[in-house]
Amino acid sequence: MTRTTRVPVVRRVFGGGPFAEIGEPASAVVDERARRVAVGGDLGPVQWSGGAAAESGWTGHRIGIYEQDGLRCRNLVRSRYPVRSLAFHPGLPLLAVGTGSYDGGYSFEGELLLIRLDTGDVVSALRYPRQVHDVEWRSATELGLVLAPCDDWNNPRAHEQGHAVVVTRADWGAVGPETVGPEELAAPAEPFLPPERGAEARRLLTRLAASDGQRWAVRRRVWAVEGTDDGRVLAALDGVLAECWLPSGERAWAVEDEEGGRQLVPGADGTSVWANAERRDLRRGTGGGRETSGPRTARISVDTGEVLETLSPGVFAVLVAGGRRVVLRPLAGRRGRPERLMMFDLGSGETGAEVGAFDAFNHPFAVRRADGPYVLVGMDPEASHRDKWVTAVGTDGTLRRLFPHAWVPGEHHFGGPAVDIGRSLVHAGTVHHGQGLQPGGAYVVRRSPDGAVRWQHRTDHPATALDADGDTVFVACNSGTLTGLDADTGSVRWHTELEVDGAPTAALSLAVAPQGHVLIGTVDGRVLECSVRPYEND
Known part of the structure; x- marks a missing residue:
């Protein structure tokens, strides 16, 4: 039997x-010989102070191979570790690719990746993880490497040293996994300071883009x-509290921010949007990291981008959508002090019910x-992560418990995105396990008002975003x-891999627009407008 469904198309x-x-x-x-460009970079983590469950299994490290003429991406490879060095073979x-990083407490780990540019195949050549600082082809058969020491357990100078070697193979195109x-x-070990290649890479990309009549700038994480x-499109991303795109494709305005917006909630007046900026927990004057400015939650005019109002909650908080009042929930539980919701009307605020730490x-x-x-x-006042309940907030700020967040006895569930459909909630999350996320440990579930499970969908990867129209729940x-x-x-x-011009990407945010198309904010800083076309399958 053939039925018609609808699949988003960029x-x-x-x-x-x-x-x-x-x-x-x-x-x-x-590679001037083959007119190719290789770039290693980082999209960043998919977690912030207000949400981290989608980070499980994620890596934002990427290696892209581009045509020098037109700068089209031909191959895109995910790397487990940060990219340190790249070198095209002189003939093949x-x-x-040398990758790696320090684990923060003991080991230097990484890989030597060999990417076949004709097939896209990727080989991890080292038998054991080692951070590879530098790769350089000495000849068609010889590859020079500089590796970090294995660890710094007994070597306090490990961060300033490297091991220089030359590995020889008659045919590097035939090298298999874990064969070095x-x-x-x-x-x-010899004195070695790992070079910082980022500034040089930025200059090169700027020059290559200009030579092709384009402009290059970093955009990350919508x-x-x-x-x-x-028909306008609003977005919040790294370095931008909020921006607005017109139906014509022009960017109408943007409000910059040192960290960037993490949430958007349409204002009750229909002409403005609330935006919430990231503010990491870095204490001023303690030497524990760079300083950031105070919390920033602002109401912005959709028409002009003017900041109409800025809230001053005193602590960084997450925006809680729903209703006509602006509700903020403080992020960090302060020891010995219960956390309460903050309820704001235009120009005034008051405290709401106690909700515990976040x-x-x-x-x-x-x-x-x-x-x-x-x-x-x-529900446990000493440990706010235990016995969590889905709770509704009344107009007066009071709480009404609806049902336990975890419906399986004995399981502990992490939170995630949700959508209200037809007097029931569809919400995504993951099941906690001591050894990390397990196969089938991520889920999307629909719950009735009494908490009964109407259906559940299990998967291996956590959801970053979801929304729904009348018929379909869209899950990224x-x-x-x-x-x-x-x-x-x-x-x-339907189930599909998200791509832009043939290169894979991942959605970090998603919304069904009033016109029925799907808007997707990607980890690489783009906003996709997707039509939802009919698709027939058996």
Whole structure:
């Protein structure tokens, strides 16, 4: 039997540009012989102070191979570790990539990746993880490497040293996984300061883009998107509190911010939007990190981008959507002091009910299309992450417990995005496990008003965002997939990999616009407008 479903198809891209796929560049190199460019970069983590559950299994490190003429991305590879160095083979269609990082307490880990540019195949050549600072082809058969020491357990100078070796193979195109053993990497440690290649890479990308008649600039992580009734598109992203794109494709305005917006909530007046900026917990004057300014939650005119109002809660908080009042929930639980909601009308504020502490894994519960605010509240006053309940917030700030967040006895669930549909909630999350996220440990579930499970959909990757129209629940995962679930039954209507011009990406935010199309904010700083076309399957 054939049935018709609807699959999102990218129709327009806002905020695009050359080298968008790799985020902040760390290293770049040109192969003049084959007219190719390789760039290693970082899209950043998919967590912030108000939500971290989608970080499980995520890596934002990317290696992109581009045509020098036109700068089209031909290959895009995910790397487990930060990219340190790149080198094109002098004769073969092969790229050597050195990656790695310090784990923060003991080891230097990484990989030597060999990317076949004709097939896209990727080989991790080292038998054991080692941070590879530098790669350089000495000849067609010899590859020079500089590796970090294995660890700093007994060597306080490990961060200033490297092991220089030359590995020889008759045919590097035939090298298999884990075939470079430790005996080939044995060499005395010598003084070595790892080069910082980011600034040089930025200059190279700027020059290459200009030579092609384009402009290059870094855009990363669109944390929130919203559509308006007249077809405009709002977005919040790194370095930008909020921006507005016109139906023509022009950017009408942007409000900059040192960290960037993380949430957008349409104002009750219909002409403004509330935006919430990231503010990490860095104490001033303690030497514990760079300083940031105070909390910033602002109401912005959709027409002009003018900041109409700025709230001063005193602490950084998350915006809780739903209802006509602005509700803020403080992020960090202060020892010995209960946390309370903050309720704001235009020009005034008051405290609401006590909700306990908030942490970025347990308590995120951003509910789209909600008539009133929802929060996750732990019932154990000594440990707010335990026994969490989905709780409704009344207009007077009082709380009404609805049902336990975890419906399986004995399981502990982390919070995630949600949407209110037909007097029930669809929400996503993950199941806590001591060894990390397990297969099938991520879920999307529909709950009745009494908490009964109407359906559940299990997956291996956590959801970054979800929304729904009358028939379909659209789910974006950190793996780069988009899935359409039947809103009534939870069955999979379609499942697809998100791509832009043939290169994979991942959605960090998602919204169904009033016109019916789907807006997607990507991890690489682009906003996608997707039409939802009919698709027939058996």
